[in-house]
Amino acid sequence: MISRLRGTILEKQPPIVLLELNGVGYEVHMPITCFYKLPEIGxxxxxxxxxxxREDVQLLYxxxxxxxxxxxxxxxxxxxxGPKLALAILSGMSAYQFVSAIEQEAIAKLVKLPGIGKKTAERLVVEMKDRFKKLNGDLFNNSTIDLHGAAKQNSHDIKAEAVSALISLGYNRQDASSMIGKVAKATNCEALIREALRAAL
Structure with missing residues (x-):
């Protein structure tokens, strides 16, 4: 079981970060809400x-x-x-926002997430409400997203990378392109993805 990694960031391609630890590179999939908080490459x-x-794959989150x-x-x-859908859920909402949606039974907000239909949203509300009662309350503290110092990129590259990241989270290409197009003023890829996901809610 790999439960903790301490290493140097070699690459950042949302939602994947490549860490080098003792000469070994670890590819780690992260929710976009967590990806925002990463330090710079190097x-x-x-x-x-x-x-x-799984039978056909081994992944680190x-x-x-x-x-x-x-x-x-x-x-x-x-x-x-599954893990892919859980990653998409936590990319579309912060932990605080997700818990609030569950507690308020906000089905309409949940179905806006990729891969979440009405039945899945209803099941999430029922099952997660029970699970939350057993979890520590500090699980739901909202944290600040820090995007200072993000590397500047070509505008076209930023948009293409952001669209690619949304597709990897489960959105189809048309929806991903539309979402990015609506918030195209963002100055870097991470901010663009953040604003697109926020606008989708």
Whole structure:
């Protein structure tokens, strides 16, 4: 079980970050809401991880703190919610926003997330409400997203990278392009993805 990594960031391609640890590169999939908080390429970072093993694939999912990882673990216990969908959910909403949506039974907000239909949204509300009662309250503290110092990129490259990231989260290309087009004033890829996801809600 790989539960924690401390290494140097080699590449950042939302939603994947490549870390080098003792000469070995680890590809880690992260919710976009966690990806925003990463330091710049070349800097060191500590990530809490969840190692998912399936018959045909082995993937590492990374998080900035234990609360985010705990919520991911609880999500993948829900019937019909796998790691990819859990990643999409936590990319479209912060942990705080997701918990609020569940507590308010905001089905309309949940179905705006990729891969979430009405039945899945209703199941999430029912099952996650029960799970939240057993979790520590500090799980739901909202944290500040820091985007200072993000590298400047060509405008076309920023948009293309942002669209690609949304597609990897489950949006189709047409919807992803439309979402990015509506918030095209953002100055870097991470900000563009953040604003597109926020606008979608």
């Amino acid at each position: 800097q060191e970072v500590i990530l809490l991880t969840e190692f998912i093993v 990374g998080f900035n703190d234990n609360q985010e990882r705990t919520l991911f673990r609880e999500l993948i216990k829900v019937n019909g919610v």
